[in-house]
Amino acid sequence: MQSIVSSYHLCLAPPPSVLRHHLLCHRVPPIRLPSRRSPTSLRLFPCGRPHHFLFPFFVLLPLDHNRYFAGWGAITSFITYLWSVFASESLFRWCAPILLAAVSRESEMAAAAKEDGQDPRIPKIASSIRVIPDFPKPGIMFQDITTLLLDTEAFKDTIDIFVERYKGKGISVVAGVEARGFIFGPPIALAIGAKFVPMRKPKKLPGKVISEEYSLEYGTDKIEMHVGAVEPGERAIIIDDLIATGGTLAAAIRLLERVGVKIVECACVIELPELNGREKLGEAPLFILVTSDAA
Numbered sequence: 001m002q003s004i005v006s007s008y009h010l011c012l013a014p015p016p017s018v019l020r021h022h023l024l025c026h027r028v029p030p031i032r033l034p035s036r037r038s039p040t041s042l043r044l045f046p047c048g049r050p051h052h053f054l055f056p057f058f059v060l061l062p063l064d065h066n067r068y069f070a071g072w073g074a075i076t077s078f079i080t081y082l083w084s085v086f087a088s089e090s091l092f093r094w095c096a097p098i099l100l101a102a103v104s105r106e107s108e109m110a111a112a113a114k115e116d117g118q119d120p121r122i123p124k125i126a127s128s129i130r131v132i133p134d135f136p137k138p139g140i141m142f143q144d145i146t147t148l149l150l151d152t153e154a155f156k157d158t159i160d161i162f163v164e165r166y167k168g169k170g171i172s173v174v175a176g177v178e179a180r181g182f183i184f185g186p187p188i189a190l191a192i193g194a195k196f197v198p199m200r201k202p203k204k205l206p207g208k209v210i211s212e213e214y215s216l217e218y219g220t221d222k223i224e225m226h227v228g229a230v231e232p233g234e235r236a237i238i239i240d241d242l243i244a245t246g247g248t249l250a251a252a253i254r255l256l257e258r259v260g261v262k263i264v265e266c267a268c269v270i271e272l273p274e275l276n277g278r279e280k281l282g283e284a285p286l287f288i289l290v291t292s293d294a295a
Contacts, residue, residue, distance in 0.1 A: 121157040126290045128154040129270065143270050143292055145180060145241050159184065161289065162267055163191040166237055171264055173236035175199050177223070177252055180241035184269065188239060197229045197236075199252050210259070214251035223251045232260025242270040243286065246277030253284050 128151040132142040148154050166188070175197045176185025182198060189196040202211065202222045211224040230236065238252050249266050256263060263284045271277070271288040278286050 119161060121161060122289055124151075125154050125158055125269075129290065129292075131292070141293060143242055143272075145183070145269065148269075149183065158269060158289065159187050159191070162188045162239075165267075165287065166264075167192045169264065170235050171237055172234045173197055173230050173256075173261060175225070175230075175236055175238045175252060175256060177238065177240040177248055178204070181239045184241065185239040188237075197225055199223050199225050199238075199255070210255065212251045212255035212258070214247045216247065223248060223255060225255060230256065230259055230261050233262070234260075235262045235264050237264050238266045238284075240266075240268050242272070243268045243277040243288070244272045244275045246275075246280035249277070250280040250282070253281060 125148065128148045130144040130147040132144050134140060135142040148158065162184070169192075171192060172194050174185050174189035174192070174194045176182045176199065178198065178200045185198075186196045188194075198205070200223070202224060205224055205226055208227040209224040210227050211222045213220050213222050236256055238249060238256070240249060243249055243266070249268075253263050253266070265285045265287055266281060267287045269288070270290045270292055271286075272293070273291055274293070
């Protein structure tokens with residue numbers, strides 16, 4: 001099949017009177033695209049009339065369009081009509097307040113962050129985190145980072161902030177705490193040129209492991225890592241999505257320090273400050289992006 005991606009031109013608009021006449025009085029044929037077996041037909045108006053569509057479209061047609069397209073003049077008229085509707089004064093009046101309000105809100109958040117000495121990317125990151133009440137049990141305000149992961153800009157900003165903080169600091173180990181520390185840890189480790197060490201719950205890692213116990217509200221639990229994953233004298237950061245009571249992070253600190261690793265800092269996306277998790281970390285610094293309420 002001869003390539004049609006050679007040279008293009010933008011469809012031009014006819015006068016409005018010709019446009020309306022062409023749209024209302026002429027049947028718009030299907031566009032026929034070539035294929036090796038049979039052409040594919042696509043009708044522009046599967047239902048309703050042209051004025052039901054309110055969004056503009058820009059179409060680039062190849063210069064040899066007569067070979068591949070039927071009724072290109074009607075297509076041009078249709079596109080121009082949609083553009084005229086979108087650009088009309090009435091639609092602009094309807095859209096403008098919504099668009100201006102959204103832009104104004106983003107600007108206000110960025111300005112407030114700048115005045116506080118805060119990174120202007122933080123407000124967007126905070127707004128992308130969803131809070132689920134009474135999950136997994138009544139009285140808990142669950143901080144759901146899955147909505148942050150769905151927002152590519154906010155997710156990238158989150159990783160970038162951590163990378164900017166730790167790159168060039170001689171860090172050779174990024175330890176990620178199960179489970180959501182595994183989401184943020186690896187891209188940070190790759191970006192700063194460090195290895196990623198997963199710290200998991202009991203019986204999750206194969207081979208020989210070293211473990212550290214920590215207290216829960218009712219009972220105890222352990223965190224483990226592979227023997228030989230780190231070497232004495234290495235510099236490490238510990239990554240998790242959230243710090244609440246601080247028990248898991250404190251256990252991770254103790255585990256790494258037992259094998260001679262220097263803890264540069266613990267880093268979390270979210271902190272629940274009213275649970276006083278920082279107090280369990282001892283002298284290890286804590287860097288967080290967002291503070292939230294536990295209840």
